[in-house]
Amino acid sequence: MNVHLHIIGTVLMILSLVHVIFPKYFHWSEELKSLSLINRQMFKVHTFFIALTVFLMGLLCVTGGDDLINTRLGKMICLGLGVFWLIRLCFQLFVYSPQLWKGKRFETVVHIVFTMFWAYMSGIFIWVAFA
Numbered sequence: 001m002n003v004h005l006h007i008i009g010t011v012l013m014i015l016s017l018v019h020v021i022f023p024k025y026f027h028w029s030e031e032l033k034s035l036s037l038i039n040r041q042m043f044k045v046h047t048f049f050i051a052l053t054v055f056l057m058g059l060l061c062v063t064g065g066d067d068l069i070n071t072r073l074g075k076m077i078c079l080g081l082g083v084f085w086l087i088r089l090c091f092q093l094f095v096y097s098p099q100l101w102k103g104k105r106f107e108t109v110v111h112i113v114f115t116m117f118w119a120y121m122s123g124i125f126i127w128v129a130f131a
Contacts (some may be wrong), residue, residue, distance in 0.1 A: 001131070002065040009061025016055035019047060048130045052117065057081065068128060075129045082125030089118035 016107035023029065023044075032040045060077075061068070092115050103106035 001069050001124075001128055005061040005065040005068060005128070008121050008124060009058040009063075009065075012054050012058030012061065014058075016051040016058065019051035022047060036096075069131075075131075078125045079129035081128055082122050085118050085125060087124040089115065089122055092118055 027042075032043060035043065064074070068078050092111070096111075101111040
């Protein structure tokens with residue numbers, strides 16, 4: 001099980017670092033112009049803290065796998081993380097519009113890969129919580 005947590009942790013840390021390219025890739029300088037200053041700044045600040053949280057989740061998995069697996073607190077944390085990523089999976093499937101990825105090769109691959117990753121993480125964390 002520790003191997004799965006290590007894989008998840010590594011991928012989460014990489015995913016958090018990918019957030020650095022979001023502003024350029026999604027053309028935020030142009031796209032966010034119409035927002036008020038407070039909304040623009042909240043958007044950027046929240047993105048930073050999402051990336052930081054994802055990185056710290058990953059770091060916890062890489063460095064604290066034994067504690068997550070073998071302690072009551074670790075199992076409770078895993079349950080919380082499992083529920084968190086399960087909800088994220090539901091958003092992937094039911095909130096994001098298929099128009100964002102259908103008929104677009106790269107976006108479809110990203111959609112499928114992340115759907116599988118959210119499901120994998122949810123399953124592993126919930127498994128650890130109840131094992």
